Amino acid sequence: MAVDLYQVILGGIAVAIMVLVPILSVVIYDLLVGRWDEGLHRWRDRRSSAVAHRHAVRELRHQQGDAHRSAAHQMGNRLAYDKLLMQVCEMLEVENDLDGDSIGFERDIERIRVEAELERAGLILSDRRFGQAA
Secondary structure (H helix, E strand, C coil): CCCCHHHHHHHHHHHHHHHHHHHHHHHHHHHHHCCCHHHHHHHHHHHHHHHHHHHHHHHHHCCCCHHHCCHHHHHHHHHHHHHHHHHHHHHHCCCCCCCCCCCHHHHHHHHHHHHHHHHHCCCCCCCCCCCCCC
């Protein structure tokens, strides 16, 4: 007794139709009545946040500026900037504590305070248009 391949294929198609048609009918009905709207919305949100996350990671890998320099180089740049600020403060007779023993966050605050005092004294430290949208 030989098995007819044509009949096996037709039987497989018939079973697939009998199983898939009811499932597809239910899926289409659920979509039309809005039963999956919230789930689809959450899926889109997760997908868009994943895309944004991948974009942010890609940007971090290709960022520019001091981030690609060594910590010693960054520290040297900060010390040179502080030295320049101290010289300008001396010329304009502005009080500063940049030559003190402050480090880290305290030094950053003092740097910002000195920059504000120098701007009050009439010195333009940066172009106001830099970093602003056109």
